[in-house]
Amino acid sequence: MEQSRDDLITENMNLVHATLHRYYPTFAYDDDLIQCGMLGLIRAADTYDASKSQFSTYATRVILNELRK
Numbered sequence: 001m002e003q004s005r006d007d008l009i010t011e012n013m014n015l016v017h018a019t020l021h022r023y024y025p026t027f028a029y030d031d032d033l034i035q036c037g038m039l040g041l042i043r044a045a046d047t048y049d050a051s052k053s054q055f056s057t058y059a060t061r062v063i064l065n066e067l068r069k
Contacts, residue, residue, distance in 0.1 A: 016038055023064060040059070
């Protein structure tokens with residue numbers, strides 16, 4: 001069963017916060033980094049292919065790439 005883009009984004013918003021706490025603990029509450037992470041989450045929802053991996057695994061990598069830009 002494939003979820004819609006909006007469902008993926010709303011159900012995984014906490015993934016952005018968890019990723020920030022894990023990889024950037026001193027900047028976990030920085031609004032600019034949270035916004036960049038949300039952009040990564042949106043990009044992950046747009047490009048996700050369910051046949052390749054779980055969404056959370058894929059989205060974490062996309063969020064980290066977006067934060068490193």
